[in-house]
Amino acid sequence: MIPNPWLNGLVVGGAVLAVLMTLGALASWWERKFSARLQGRVGTTILGPWGILQPFADAAKMIQKEDLIPRDADRVLFYIAPLFPVTLVLGLAAVIPFAGYWADGVWHGAAMVADVDVGVLFVLALSGLMVFPLWMAGWASNNKYSLLAAMRAVAQGVSYEIPMVLAALVPVIASGKLSVTGVIAWQAEHGWIVARLPVVGFLAFVLFYLTSLAEANRIPFDIPEAESELVGGVITEYTGIKSGLFILSEYLHTLVASAVATGMFLGGGHVPGLAGLPIWAQVVISLAAMWFKTLALFVSIYWIRWSWYRFRSDQLMELCWRYLVPGGLGLVASTAVAVSLGWV
Amino acid sequence: MLANIALIVLCAWTVVSAFFVVASKNLVHGVFWLAAMLLNTAVIYIALDAPFLASIQVILYTGGVITMMLFGVMLTLRQSGTIIPNPSQHSPGRATVAGLFGLTMLWAIWTTPELAAMTPTTSGSADEIGKLFLGQYMIPFEALSVLLLAGMIGAIVLARKGDA
The missing domain is CATH 1.20.120.1200 (NADH-ubiquinone/plastoquinone oxidoreductase chain 6, subunit NuoJ)
Incomplete structure (x- = not known):
């Protein structure tokens, strides 16, 4: 961390922004390549080696496209809705330490924009706001498919927020910390949550991962944009760069959600054997470890996306309220019991 | 500054x-x-x-x-359409009630003596707030949660009256 918060925000914030935006763009190329391989195709090949320049060409195309606003749309809301999803997701990334190092026997977070001491709550609060722009867009479009998609998005977002909070409570209770750095520091000292809490830690990780998928509207939870039922979901009426921003925000959300899950359950940038190395080496190794874990989760999300079917809207609600919420409560209760009995 | x-x-x-x-x-x-x-x-x-x-x-x-x-x-x-009109417009009764409430608020603000600057008694951290909730303010805290639960059950009963 650079001591001056303004300078730290500028330097680290700029770096995080640049890395995330580049990865977000590359993710769309990577998904096309990956899905093509799964289906025995070759994917993009024309622009650059392996077609890797395709997302940049896509962005240029989207910016040039005509920007249409439907005649009967709510012009103001229609115009401002696409601004929020990317902004909110990048805000989420502000409290994630992307690296770390040992100093005086304590794990410190590094490469983070702000070390908020209620970081976990901050993450949950911003994820909860993600339904706003979707609803705004769905309503303002004045299109029945957009509106249905917005209704589904709100219902899904509100429902899956609850098991998500419950899953996030497990590492919070176990570590006694509310900041993302604090949770990671505890894991560096006592072991990663997935392994430290037998069964419960792993189940909480799976729950958090599933609900993050739902919050980011990825298969099997992507009913708000189910193209076979709802044309293009909330972005049906959007053209050009506005629809591009919605699509980019979904890649970014998946990426940031993977990073948050890595921090909460997989020890963030921590790997065994770092203690004793010079600080710069620790920061470099932990940065690589953090991105390795994050991208591994990211890959698995797209693996699921391209090999799993989509749930029906009512099945999705049933899964949440009948199984995930009671399951989450059980996980929280068992963690609390384990902590108060001194087993953790 | x-x-x-x-x-x-x-x-x-x-x-x-x-x-x-x-x-x-x-x-x-x-x-x-x-x-x-x-x-x-x-x-x-x-x-x-x-x-x-x-x-x-x-x-x-x-x-x-x-x-x-x-x-x-x-x-x-x-x-x-995208416009839902606000049904509270052009209603003299509602305007009177809102106006009276506004006047009461203004009166309360003007007649309150200026408060001295205060320093918070806690740092406002989650840790301290949690200890206060489950220690000193345990009973009000639990009473509020029961009240909210009752409100929630009431809402469900009202919303599902027709289903039975």
Whole structure:
């Protein structure tokens, strides 16, 4: 961390922004390549080696496209809705330490924009706001498919927020910390949550991962944009760069959600054997470890996306309220019991 | 100094967005102004060094209340188009009640003696707030949660009266 918060925000914030935006763009190329391989195709090949320049060409195309606003749309809301999803997701990334190092026997977070001491709550609060722009867009479009998609998005977002909070409570209770750095520091000292809490830690990780998928509207939870039922979901009426921003925000959300899950359950940038190395080496190794874990989760999300079917809207609600919420409560209760009995 | 200016700007913006909550002709816009107002309040909490309160404000009020209001707006009024007119306009009775309430508030503010500057008794961290909730203020805290539970059950009973 650079001591001056303004300078730290500028330097680290700029770096995080640049890395995330580049990865977000590359993710769309990577998904096309990956899905093509799964289906025995070759994917993009024309622009650059392996077609890797395709997302940049896509962005240029989207910016040039005509920007249409439907005649009967709510012009103001229609115009401002696409601004929020990317902004909110990048805000989420502000409290994630992307690296770390040992100093005086304590794990410190590094490469983070702000070390908020209620970081976990901050993450949950911003994820909860993600339904706003979707609803705004769905309503303002004045299109029945957009509106249905917005209704589904709100219902899904509100429902899956609850098991998500419950899953996030497990590492919070176990570590006694509310900041993302604090949770990671505890894991560096006592072991990663997935392994430290037998069964419960792993189940909480799976729950958090599933609900993050739902919050980011990825298969099997992507009913708000189910193209076979709802044309293009909330972005049906959007053209050009506005629809591009919605699509980019979904890649970014998946990426940031993977990073948050890595921090909460997989020890963030921590790997065994770092203690004793010079600080710069620790920061470099932990940065690589953090991105390795994050991208591994990211890959698995797209693996699921391209090999799993989509749930029906009512099945999705049933899964949440009948199984995930009671399951989450059980996980929280068992963690609390384990902590108060001194087993953790 | 900089912090004071930021606080004044934030407060002014909160009042402006609160004004548009009631002044919007389209109820949907009113709901989004309310969201902006509640978010602003959270930012004021951050400026006052209470990040825990700010996060809870966003989760409970901005996230929760607005989502419920969106459902309310969508489920109660059936009409086409993006504009839902505010039914409270041009109503002398409602204006009188609101005016009287405003006058009472003004009177209360003017007659209150100026308060001395206070330093908070706790640092406002989640840790201390949690200890106060489950220690000194245990009974009010639990009583409130029972009250909220009763309200929730009441809402479910009212909403599902027809199903039985």
